[in-house]
Amino acid sequence: MFSTVFFEGKFVPSYEAKISVATHAFLYGTSVFEGIRAYWSDTDKKLYIFRPLEHFQRLKLSSKILRMELKRSPEELVELCRQLLSFNNPKEDTYIRPIVYKADLRIGPSLLNSKDEFCMFAVPMGDYIDTTKGISVAVSSWRRVEDNAIPARAKIAGSYVNTALAKTDALLSNFADAIVLDESGHVAEGSAMNLIMVRNGKLITSPITENILEGITRATILELAVKELGLQVEERSIDRTELYIADEMFFCGTGAQVSPITSVDYYNVGNGQIGPITSQLKNLYFDLVRNRLPQYVHWCVEV
Ligand code: PMP
Numbered sequence: 001m002f003s004t005v006f007f008e009g010k011f012v013p014s015y016e017a018k019i020s021v022a023t024h025a026f027l028y029g030t031s032v033f034e035g036i037r038a039y040w041s042d043t044d045k046k047l048y049i050f051r052p053l054e055h056f057q058r059l060k061l062s063s064k065i066l067r068m069e070l071k072r073s074p075e076e077l078v079e080l081c082r083q084l085l086s087f088n089n090p091k092e093d094t095y096i097r098p099i100v101y102k103a104d105l106r107i108g109p110s111l112l113n114s115k116d117e118f119c120m121f122a123v124p125m126g127d128y129i130d131t132t133k134g135i136s137v138a139v140s141s142w143r144r145v146e147d148n149a150i151p152a153r154a155k156i157a158g159s160y161v162n163t164a165l166a167k168t169d170a171l172l173s174n175f176a177d178a179i180v181l182d183e184s185g186h187v188a189e190g191s192a193m194n195l196i197m198v199r200n201g202k203l204i205t206s207p208i209t210e211n212i213l214e215g216i217t218r219a220t221i222l223e224l225a226v227k228e229l230g231l232q233v234e235e236r237s238i239d240r241t242e243l244y245i246a247d248e249m250f251f252c253g254t255g256a257q258v259s260p261i262t263s264v265d266y267y268n269v270g271n272g273q274i275g276p277i278t279s280q281l282k283n284l285y286f287d288l289v290r291n292r293l294p295q296y297v298h299w300c301v302e303v
Helices: 024-028 052-065 074-088 157-172 216-229 276-289 294-299
Strands: 004-007 010-013 031-033 036-041 046-050 094-102 116-124 135-143 177-181 187-190 194-199 202-205 233-235 248-253 257-264 300-302
Touching (some): 024 094, 031 157, 052 094, 052 216, 074 094, 157 177, 194 216, 202 216, 216 233, 216 248, 216 257, 216 276, 257 276, 294 300
Parallel strands (some): 135 177, 135 257
Antiparallel strands (some): 004 116, 031 094, 036 094, 046 300, 187 194, 194 202, 194 248
C-alpha cells in the first residue's frame, strides 16, 4: 500500500488508518467499494486515472442500495482521488480502492441509524490476471448471488464472499478463473469481471439484468467495438453451451483489463488461440487507458 491514505476526513499515514473490531462493516460486510486503475504513461511521464467519474458515480449508486449517504459528489471524489495520488506520487500502474462503510460500533445488522464513513487507499498493481497468453477457465459450481439476495449491481463487500468461493475453487483446480452462472443457469460473469464472447463476428454479453456488476470496462469495450471497429453488439442471455462453441471470448474489468480466454471446461475457444477481434479490442483498450487515443482523452484524468 502507498504510504498516505484518506481516512475519516483527512489524509493520514497508512498505519494510522485503523478500524475497530466492532465496526458494522467488519461484522456484516456492509461496505461498498470501487476498484479504479491509474496507468503510468512512460511516453508522457504522467499518471492517468481511467474513468474515475464513472467509478464514483457507481459508488454513489452502490451506497444508495445499502442506504448509505456519500456526502461528497462524484466530482469531488475524483478530485480527492487525484490528491491521494499526488501525495503518493506513484510512477507505475496503480489501483485505487475507495470504500464507503457502515462505521458504527454495534451488534445488529440493520442498515438504519448508522454512521457512514469513507476511506480510500492505493496500491501498485500490474496484471491481476494474464492478459497476454490466453487463460483456461471453468464454469463454477457456485452460482452468482441473485438480485433478491445480495444485488450484484452494487459493489458490496459482503457479496465478494461469492467471488472468493468461485475464484478459490477455480485456482484449486488449476484454472485461472471461473465463469459463474446465475440461478437460471445463464452466464452471469467471471468471478470479478464481466464476460464477452464473439460469435459470427458479433460481440455478445449478458444483459445487466443477469446478476452482473454493470461494468465500466464492459461499457468501454462495447463502445470501442461499435465506434472503432464497427462491430455489432448484442446484450442477451447466454447459455452455458454457447461458451463451448464461441469463436472468441474474453474477460473484462478494471482488474482483469482485457483477458483473452482460450479454453472453457477443456473446450477450446475457437481454435484455442487468442482471436483477432479480442486482440484488436485488447490493443485498443491498452492504448486507450494510457491516453494514446485522442478521441477519448476525457476518460483519462491526469494526476
Ligand atoms: N464484475 C464484478 C463482480 C467485479 O468485481 C468487477 C470489477 N469491478 C467487474 C465485473 C468489472 O467491473 P469494472 O469494469 O467496472 O471494473
